Amino acid sequence: MARLPRQAHFVTVLSYRPNDPGMPAEYRGPLYFEFDGPDSAQACEDLRRCVQLLESEYGCSVEAIRVWHSGSRGPHVVIPSVVIGADAGHPKLPRIYSAMIQQLFPPSIALSLDRSIYNMGKGRMWRLPNRRRSDTGRYKVPLAMREVLHKSYGDLEALTQRPRKGLFWPSDDELSPCPALMQLYRETVALVEQGSQVEPVQHDTWVGSNGDVDLLLSRCAFIRHCRGDAASLSEPEWFAMVSNVSRCADGLAAVHELSTPYPGYSPQETDAKLAHALQDTGPHTCALIQAQGFTGCPPGGCGVQAPIGLSHRLTEHADRGGIQVRSDGLRVRDVTGRGRCLRTVPATEVAAWHG
Structure with a gap:
């Protein structure tokens, strides 16, 4: 991975590699989603609901779900590509992820999910962790899953007042694939490639x-x-x-x-x-x-x-x-x-x- 310049504050969520003229670009990276809205406490509740749904209905280990508090209005979340079987990437990966999120978390499950972030081109950019925001003076910090599930929103927000280091998740090599999410990924790839309409899963x-x-x-x-x-x-x-x-x-x-x-x-x-x-x-x-x-x-x-x-x-x-x-x-x-x-x-x- 190329070294980022010292002053960098943002990075694309997915790796993006332009291809030869006439050939589609290549995208690789984790399934990602973020919450945004005027009610930050509600965004936190929506996040908990999504985590519980992933675990109870899809058998996804909570250790495979990585969460940051953005330092502003909502959490950022990724699930590594190895968990969903997306290691090879895809030229339409942002659209595939958009369709997966629509199936996993329709508005009835998580109203505060930002569904507009799956753009093509160079893709979505996220603030790097432990960088001070100029708008709020707070920091984007990692959260442990026990904190996500059990701490109040006020307690989580308090963690953004300073950089937070020393919190580590299992490496991708230590994670196991989730069969249910792998199947959903394969099915969604097929639907997107066919240009078919993707409907939410009925939970x-x-x-x-x-x-x-x-x-x-x-x-x-x-x-x-x-x-x-x-x-x-x-x-x-x-x-x-x-x-x-x-x-x-x-x-x-x-x-x-x-x-x-x-x-x-x-x-x-x-x-x-x-x-x-x-x-x-x-x-x-x-x-x-x-x-x-x-x-x-x-x-x-x-x-x-x-x-x-x-x-x-x-x-x-x-x-x-x-x-x-x-x-x-x-x-x-x-x-x-x-x-x-x-x-x-x-x-x-x-x-x-x-x-």
């Missing part, structure tokens, strides 16, 4: 689920923990429970019932949190719940990305995005309807967990 579980609370309680150790320790449950664990149980067919009443033992229980505050969970976030994932300190999950997990996945009745032929039982065990299919199996678990192991 069904973000609207609601017809799961059964009793089934969820019988199958999920975390939800049982939330019921048994309701009087002393931490707020992050309680909201993780709310974000999953509320998506069951009988979930709203169940959330209130599970919350009443808490000394500070308020029906009005619980209703407000329910509305936030259903409208503004997805179901908290098993990985996030474990990161918050819960240690009661079975070794290797339950074969689902979030507890809500255990709330569906097991049938021989499940609906799209549901769970399918076969003679060789339990297959969990993702909600995008692409037929990908996230994990196959032996039936004997499943019986042991739920016994």
Whole structure:
């Protein structure tokens, strides 16, 4: 990589290489997106929703998602090309990434996403990290994922007051490809090359689920923990429970019932949190719940990305995005309807967990 001049403050997100006359330019680089808008706190909430969606619906490791606070109105995010299978690059890579973002995060998921940044030519330019902005006096700084998911916007903004060094992500060589995002990339390349219209993916579980609370309680150790320790449950664990149980067919009443033992229980505050969970976030994932300190999950997990996945009745032929039982065990299919199996678990192991 060529050395940047000392005074440089911006760099193109994608590498851009003009070709011979009559030949398309070459683009390589990560999937990128940024948030912008008058409400910076809302942009932060949209970012969290996108991260949770990538993890819960596509199986993308949060370690593969790199985030910076821009020092102004919104975060900058990249996912390295090795994760999505885009190492070879493409002459229409900005358009491909634009279409991928439209499919992954339609406005109903992330209204503050800036969808105008996927221009051709030399492409989008981003401020380099740890450079002082002349407009705000702040710095673009890297953020750890635990900060993105758990700190308030005010705390994140405070980190931009000075340069921030010593925060490292795994190198690209240490990252594993994400099969679901690789498939989405291949499909989007084909659509863009054909000139076809790209439609957003329908994220069904973000609207609601017809799961059964009793089934969820019988199958999920975390939800049982939330019921048994309701009087002393931490707020992050309680909201993780709310974000999953509320998506069951009988979930709203169940959330209130599970919350009443808490000394500070308020029906009005619980209703407000329910509305936030259903409208503004997805179901908290098993990985996030474990990161918050819960240690009661079975070794290797339950074969689902979030507890809500255990709330569906097991049938021989499940609906799209549901769970399918076969003679060789339990297959969990993702909600995008692409037929990908996230994990196959032996039936004997499943019986042991739920016994």
